[in-house]
Amino acid sequence: MNNFEFCNPAKIIFGKGTENQVGKLVKKCGGSKILLHYGGSSIKKNGLYDSVVKSLKDSGLFFLELGGVQPNPRLSLVRKGIELCKENDIDFILAVGGGSVIDSAKGIAAAMKNEKDIWDYYMFHPDEVIDALPIGVVLTIPAAGSETSDGSVITNEDGNYKRHIGSNCLIPKFAILNPEVTFTLPEYQTACGASDILAHLMERYFTQVSNVDLTDRLIEASIRSILFNAPLALKDPQNYDIRAEIMWAGTLAHNNLLDTGRVGDWASHEIEHELSGIYDIAHGAGLSIVFPAWMKYVYRENIDKFVQFAIRVFDVDYSFDNKERIVIEMINRLEKWYKEMGLPTRLSDAGINDDKLVEMSKKALEGRLSLGNFKKLQSADVHEILKLAL
Amino acid sequence: MNNFEFCNPAKIIFGKGTENQVGKLVKKCGGSKILLHYGGSSIKKNGLYDSVVKSLKDSGLFFLELGGVQPNPRLSLVRKGIELCKENDIDFILAVGGGSVIDSAKGIAAAMKNEKDIWDYYMFHPDEVIDALPIGVVLTIPAAGSETSDGSVITNEDGNYKRHIGSNCLIPKFAILNPEVTFTLPEYQTACGASDILAHLMERYFTQVSNVDLTDRLIEASIRSILFNAPLALKDPQNYDIRAEIMWAGTLAHNNLLDTGRVGDWASHEIEHELSGIYDIAHGAGLSIVFPAWMKYVYRENIDKFVQFAIRVFDVDYSFDNKERIVIEMINRLEKWYKEMGLPTRLSDAGINDDKLVEMSKKALEGRLSLGNFKKLQSADVHEILKLAL
Numbered sequence: 001m002n003n004f005e006f007c008n009p010a011k012i013i014f015g016k017g018t019e020n021q022v023g024k025l026v027k028k029c030g031g032s033k034i035l036l037h038y039g040g041s042s043i044k045k046n047g048l049y050d051s052v053v054k055s056l057k058d059s060g061l062f063f064l065e066l067g068g069v070q071p072n073p074r075l076s077l078v079r080k081g082i083e084l085c086k087e088n089d090i091d092f093i094l095a096v097g098g099g100s101v102i103d104s105a106k107g108i109a110a111a112m113k114n115e116k117d118i119w120d121y122y123m124f125h126p127d128e129v130i131d132a133l134p135i136g137v138v139l140t141i142p143a144a145g146s147e148t149s150d151g152s153v154i155t156n157e158d159g160n161y162k163r164h165i166g167s168n169c170l171i172p173k174f175a176i177l178n179p180e181v182t183f184t185l186p187e188y189q190t191a192c193g194a195s196d197i198l199a200h201l202m203e204r205y206f207t208q209v210s211n212v213d214l215t216d217r218l219i220e221a222s223i224r225s226i227l228f229n230a231p232l233a234l235k236d237p238q239n240y241d242i243r244a245e246i247m248w249a250g251t252l253a254h255n256n257l258l259d260t261g262r263v264g265d266w267a268s269h270e271i272e273h274e275l276s277g278i279y280d281i282a283h284g285a286g287l288s289i290v291f292p293a294w295m296k297y298v299y300r301e302n303i304d305k306f307v308q309f310a311i312r313v314f315d316v317d318y319s320f321d322n323k324e325r326i327v328i329e330m331i332n333r334l335e336k337w338y339k340e341m342g343l344p345t346r347l348s349d350a351g352i353n354d355d356k357l358v359e360m361s362k363k364a365l366e367g368r369l370s371l372g373n374f375k376k377l378q379s380a381d382v383h384e385i386l387k388l389a390l
Numbered sequence: 391m392n393n394f395e396f397c398n399p400a401k402i403i404f405g406k407g408t409e410n411q412v413g414k415l416v417k418k419c420g421g422s423k424i425l426l427h428y429g430g431s432s433i434k435k436n437g438l439y440d441s442v443v444k445s446l447k448d449s450g451l452f453f454l455e456l457g458g459v460q461p462n463p464r465l466s467l468v469r470k471g472i473e474l475c476k477e478n479d480i481d482f483i484l485a486v487g488g489g490s491v492i493d494s495a496k497g498i499a500a501a502m503k504n505e506k507d508i509w510d511y512y513m514f515h516p517d518e519v520i521d522a523l524p525i526g527v528v529l530t531i532p533a534a535g536s537e538t539s540d541g542s543v544i545t546n547e548d549g550n551y552k553r554h555i556g557s558n559c560l561i562p563k564f565a566i567l568n569p570e571v572t573f574t575l576p577e578y579q580t581a582c583g584a585s586d587i588l589a590h591l592m593e594r595y596f597t598q599v600s601n602v603d604l605t606d607r608l609i610e611a612s613i614r615s616i617l618f619n620a621p622l623a624l625k626d627p628q629n630y631d632i633r634a635e636i637m638w639a640g641t642l643a644h645n646n647l648l649d650t651g652r653v654g655d656w657a658s659h660e661i662e663h664e665l666s667g668i669y670d671i672a673h674g675a676g677l678s679i680v681f682p683a684w685m686k687y688v689y690r691e692n693i694d695k696f697v698q699f700a701i702r703v704f705d706v707d708y709s710f711d712n713k714e715r716i717v718i719e720m721i722n723r724l725e726k727w728y729k730e731m732g733l734p735t736r737l738s739d740a741g742i743n744d745d746k747l748v749e750m751s752k753k754a755l756e757g758r759l760s761l762g763n764f765k766k767l768q769s770a771d772v773h774e775i776l777k778l779a780l
Contacts, residue, residue, distance in 0.1 A: 001634045003405025008398075014651065015393025211631035213619065214639050217611035225604040241601035244391045248650065249604050257647075260638065261404065 001211050001261035008255045010148040011174040014248065016240070018178045019051050019138050022094070023059030029134050029173045031092025034063035035085055037105045038096045039070070043140060046184050052096055052138060064088055069097060072276050072283070073104040075119060075156045081108035082118065085133070094136045095172075099144020099153075099196075099283075102137055106152035106170045109133040113169075122154055122163040124367060129167040137175040141185060142247040143193030143284065145200055145254020147175035155277055161363075162277035177251065179243035187234055191341040192284025194230035194246060198223060199287040200253040204264040205309060206374045208302060212262045219258050220312045225249050227313070231340055267372025268294045271382055274360040281350050288343040289350060292335050293389035298375040299327050306330065347389050357386045391601050391651035398645045400538040401564040404638065406630070408568045409441045409528050412484070413449030419524050419563045421482025424453035425475055427495045428486045429460070433530060436574050442486055442528060454478055459487060462666055462673070463494040465509060465546045471498035472508065475523070484526045485562075489534020489543075489586075489673075492527055496542035496560045499523040503559075512544055512553040514757060519557040527565040532572060532637040533583030533674065535590055535644020537565035545667055551753075552667035567641065569633035577624055581731040582674025584620035584636060588613060589677040590643040594654040595699060596764045598692060602652045609648050610702045615639050617703070621730055657762025658684045661772055664750040671740050678733040679740060682725050683779035688765040689717050696720065737779050747776045 013021060026034060034056065043049040056063050066081050084090065085108060095105035111118035113131035121129055137147045146152065151166040182190070205219045229245045236242060252258070271294070272286035299306045303323050310316040310330030318326065335345045344350045361383035370376040377385075403411055416424060424446065433439040446453050456471050474480065475498060485495035501508035503521035511519055527537045536542065541556040572580070595609045619635040626632060642648070661684070662676035689696045693713050700706040700720030708716065725735045734740045751773035760766040767775075 001405075001631060001638075003408065005401065005403050007401040011395065011397040012650075013395050015391075018393065211634070213635045214612065214615040214642070217615050218608055218642075221607035221611040222604065225607050229603065241391060244601070244651070245603050248391075252604070252608075252647075257642075260402075261634070 002209055002263065004260045006256060006260050007168070008148060008171060008257065010171050010255070012148070012177060012251065013174060014177045016178060016180055018176050019048060019181070020055050022052055022136070022138055022176055023055035023057070023061060025174050025176070026056065026061060026092055026094060026136055027059050029092065029136060031134065031136070032062065033088060033090050033092070034061055035081065035090045035093045035108070036063045036065045036096065037069065037081065037093055037101055037108070038065075038067045039098070039101050040067070042184070043096055046181060048096065048138070048140065048181050052094075063094070064090065069101045069104045071100050072155045072162065072280060073100040073107075075107075075154050078104055078107040078111070078118060078154060082111045085112055090133070092134050092136065094138070096138040096140065098139070098141030099146040102135075102144070102146035102172070103152040103154060105135050106132065106146070107154050109135050110152070110165060110167070110170065119156060121165045122156070123161065126163070126165045127167070129165050129169065132167070132169045135170070135172040137172045139175055139177050139247070140181050141189060141193050142182060142250030143196040145197070145250055147172060147177070148251055148255040150256065153273070160277045162273040175251065177247050179240055179247045182243050182247060183238045185237070187237070188282070188342060190233055190237070191230070191343050192282040193250065194226055194233075194341060195284035195288045195338065195343055197246070197250045197253045198226050199268060199284075199291060201226070201258065202291060203266050203269060204258045204262065206265045206305060207262040208374060209262045215258055215260060215262055216308070220309075222249055222253055222258070223313050227337060231337075234341065263373050265372045265374040267374070267377050270371050271360075271364055271385060274364045275352070278356060278360060279350070279352055285344055285350060288338040288345055289347055289389050290385070292331050292345055293385045295331050296388050297381065297385045301375045303327060347386070354387070354390060357383055361386060392599055392653065394650045396646060396650050397558070398538055398561060398647065400561050400645070402538070402567060402641065403564060404567045406568060406570055408566050409438060409571070410445050412442055412526070412528055412566060413445035413447070413451060415564045415566070416446065416451060416482055416484060416526055417449050419482065419526060421524065421526070422451065423478060423480050423482070424451055425471065425480045425483045425498070426453045426455045426486065427459065427471065427483055427491055427498070428455075428457045429488070429491050430457070432574070433486055436571060438486065438528070438530065438571050442484075453484070454480065459491045459494045461490050462545045462552065462670060463490040463497075465497075465544050468494055468497040468501070468508060468544060472501045475502055480523070482524050482526065484528070486528040486530065488529070488531030489536040492525075492534070492536035492562070493542040493544060495525050496522065496536070497544050499525050500542070500555060500557070500560060509546060511555045512546070513551065516553070516555045517557070519555050519559065522557070522559045525560070525562040527562045529565055529567050529637070530571050531575060531579060531583050532640030533586040535587070535640055537562060537567070538641055538645040540646065543663070550667045552663035565641065567637050569630055569637045572633045572637060573628045575627070577627070578672070578732060580623050580627070581620070581733050582672040583640065584616055584623075584731060585674035585678045585728065585733055587636070587640045587643045588616050589658060589681060591616070591648065592681060593656050593659060594648050594652065596655045596695060597652040598764060599652045605648055605650060605652055606698070610699075612639055612643055612648070613703050617727060624731065653763050655762045655764040657764070657767050660761050661750075661754055661775060664754045665742070668746060668750060669740070669742055675734055675740060678728040678735055679737055679779050680775070682721050682735055683775045685721050686778050687771065687775045691765045693717060737776070744777070744780060747773055750776060
């Protein structure tokens with residue numbers, strides 16, 4: 001186990017009706033002039049927008065609105081938000097939405113307290129953000145884990161670069177999680193969210209750091225819970241208890257607790273960012289394509305870690321002289337699960353051919369010496385992984 | 391799953407040599423006049439005291455010392471600490487030790503910021519503590535989890551009452567966890583610590599709240615890690631990796647994360663407090679006596695929860711028409727594990743006879759309507775449990 005530091009001070013308010021506390025929570029955090037940031041019309045259709053606005057008004061708070069955040073949130077809207085905040089002396093950003101909205105809010109919050117142009121941090125200095133405006137979250141999609149994470153991913157339309165920043169100051173002050181607001185999520189979005197959560201857990205699981213027994217087991221437990229509950233949510237979308245398990249798992253998968261003492265991989269995420277950067281597919285759908293291919297390419301780097309995963313998570317039978325077979329069987333079961341969730345497991349499933357594999361492989365390495373940690377990948381490796389995903 | 395709030399802002403600094411950061415951490419928390427609180431001579435023998443004092447001096451901090459905390463920490467020393475703090479305008483309490491030292495520090499810290507006499511809170515108003523001096527921790531024994539918990543347990547020698555307080559303001563600002571300092575723990579103390587950690591996990595596990603899949607699995611994972619690693623630590627006490635697993639598990643077992651959405655039981659803890667309050671036995675040894683007896687007495691209240699535990703944690707084979715047998719087998723395996731750890735599983739193992747069972751049963755209910763949540767216990771129930779433990 002490696003030395004580590006861990007601190008996640010985000011306050012979680014979880015359960016039915018909790019969105020009605022948002023005004024009081026913002027006030028308690030010292031917010032007085034609020035940017036209310038959101039995406040499309042879904043929060044207006046399901047009543048969440050009205051509840052949030054009522055709660056802010058009841059607390060006597062001034063707020064401005066900036067909607068229109070798209071999946072794979074765009075730098076241009078972040079820049080618009082920055083302008084709004086500067087013009088109006090905004091002191092608190094409230095994100096009502098999923099990972100895209102929260103990540104966009106974080107980009108705006110960071111820009112308000114750092115000297116360089118905000119894209120400079122995303123592209124070249126992801127770890128140099130030192131301060132940010134306080135952020136609060138009302139979560140609508142369990143997926144990205146951005147509601148208590150220290151990271152933000154933004155897409156620059158100029159060149160289709162999708163890049164991230166990370167800093168403790170980006171951890172939201174509070175996150176309101178009401179599983180009821182996820183009842184109306186379309187099936188495909190529920191599936192993509194589950195895929196993202198699963199990927200966050202697997203990225204952390206596949207480490208070359210040894211002697212990480214407790215966190216191994218905690219990650220395995222979380223993955224089993226997602227594998228069990230997510231397909232049930234597709235069949236029974238208004239089941240509170242199932243939605244609640246997924247929502248809480250999505251947060252815990254990405255609040256850094258399950259990183260403690262280990263080094264995650266994250267190559268699959270970075271490769272996926274090239275996919276969704278160019279083809280604008282859903283992040284979770286890109287991950288269900290990339291992850292099995294990545295596994296096939298890297299498992300020999302530490303086959304026993306994959307065997308442990310196969311046995312403990314996918315209940316594959318252990319047989320000591322057939323380790324490769326155990327791993328392949330696990331990957332088959334994982335792909336079967338993705339398919340059951342209605343997700344693509346090949347580029348062709350998402351209508352993507354081999355035209356841009358080389359371009360994506362090169363771009364993934366731009367500004368970086370290598371990708372991932374389980375095996376350090378170069379452009380040629382990324383190309384091989386993408387070919388395995390065809 | 392129940393609605394819940396969760397926030398644990400304690401900063402964890404985990405790993406080799408981390409105790410040398412203590413001066414800087416105290417300063418960062420705003421501490422300038424420090425009470426350095428500890429127990430006996432062990433930290434002077436193993437060099438930890440010297441490292442801490444050097445770090446405080448290097449940071450130019452003023453500090454006073456109060457040693458002498460005993461296991462089952464006493465109210466009289468808490469009162470002494472309060473006097474010292476008042477006389478010297480102490481603004482930060484640094485606890486270097488295990489749960490007893492930290493709990494004693496929390497008692498002092500709470501007294502400094504609340505109006506009533508401190509024992510009033512422990513005895514009658516455990517949830518009414520509203521503020522406290524900031525606390526920092528250098529942990530020496532993985533056991534009580536007090537290093538990031540919101541609770542404190544103190545024994546009043548006048549009547550041998552052992553009672554607790556709980557409040558978010560009692561969560562330490564930071565906890566330094568270096569597994570190396572646990573290399574020299576006596577075998578029995580390592581065992582008692584593991585028993586305490588296991589009990590914290592089981593108290594949370596046995597809930598009547600249904601649909602708590604994720605937290606069930608996380609608790610099971612943590613318990614499996616303790617069951618696996620603790621016996622290894624007895625055989626190989628200087629193995630860093632094994633000590634590290636136990637130390638991190640001890641903290642996560644009691645930081646309230648594994649409570650989220652559920653209601654723990656805690657009757658076994660309260661019954662044990664009567665045991666150690668009167669007989670001054672180690673808390674972990676009292677728990678290994680009380681828990682199996684409690685299980686035998688209550689499992690019929692929700693046998694399927696115990697069956698799940700038996701199957702997932704102790705790998706008992708499932709057979710649907712023998713649920714009682716599955717549970718009894720699990721309790722046998724748990725008792726076997728305690729014995730392997732050198733811990734008592736009967737009152738007689740600890741030299742305790744039935745002289746005071748009635749007295750303890752009555753005292754456990756003093757000032758309370760009932761004990762526990764899995765089954766709400768009265769004095770007569772506690773008496774039966776203690777008889778099962780004879």
